[in-house]
Amino acid sequence: NFVGAEEKYRAALSRLEQLMLREKPGESEWTELLELKVPLLMNLAQCRLKANDYYEAITHTTEVIQHKPDNVKAYFRRGKANAGAWNPEAARDDFNKAMQLDKSLTSTCRKEIALIDEEEKRKDSQDKQKLDKLFS
Numbered sequence: 001n002f003v004g005a006e007e008k009y010r011a012a013l014s015r016l017e018q019l020m021l022r023e024k025p026g027e028s029e030w031t032e033l034l035e036l037k038v039p040l041l042m043n044l045a046q047c048r049l050k051a052n053d054y055y056e057a058i059t060h061t062t063e064v065i066q067h068k069p070d071n072v073k074a075y076f077r078r079g080k081a082n083a084g085a086w087n088p089e090a091a092r093d094d095f096n097k098a099m100q101l102d103k104s105l106t107s108t109c110r111k112e113i114a115l116i117d118e119e120e121k122r123k124d125s126q127d128k129q130k131l132d133k134l135f136s
Contacts, residue, residue, distance in 0.1 A: 002047045002050050002051065005043070005047060006044060006047040006048075006051075009040050009043050009044040009047065010044065012040050013037065013040050013041070013044065016033055016036055016037050016040065017037070019033055020033045020034070020037070034067055037067075038064050038067065038068055038071070041060045041061070041063055041064050042060070042061070042064055042071075042073055042074065042077070044060050045057045045060035045061045045064075045074075045077050045078075045081070046077060048060065048081075049077060049080055049081055049084070052084060054081040054082070054084040054085035055081075055085060057077060057078070057080075057081035057084075058078055058081045058082060058085065061074045061075075061077050061078035061081065062078065065078070070101055072098050072101045072102045072105065075094045075095070075097045075098040075101065076094070076095070076098045076105065076109070078090075078094045079091045079092075079093075079094030079095040079098060079109070079112060080112070082094055083112065083115070083116055088116050088119075088120055091112070091113075091116055092113055092116060095109040095110075095112050095113050096109070096113075
């Protein structure tokens with residue numbers, strides 16, 4: 001049940017962020033709280049992906065990447081979200097970064113990029129047909 005899980009992740013994030021406000025950024029307590037926040041953001045991003053809410057998934061994964069620039073899952077999930085929101089260049093960049101960070105994802109990421117390429121060709125063809133009808 002993604003809805004129930006999402007509610008729990010949001011509640012936990014809210015509590016964590018309240019605790020973080022009491023600490024000084026960069027100090028050990030704040031850093032420990034940030035470490036706890038990352039998996040919650042990643043899980044919430046996954047819930048939003050399942051709900052086809054791509055922009056919120058992009059927001060959560062971007063926050064993770066800002067704090068953890070080597071988080072492979074964040075790049076992969078943001079790539080999926082960017083593909084869903086039809087940001088093909090951003091999606092390709094994210095999948096390429098995920099491949100760079102984890103070579104074992106090369107095949108999976110290449111498949112995702114191929115799907116984007118196919119969809120882009122399909123959309124280009126549709127646009128061309130619409131323009132041809134418009135000018136004929």
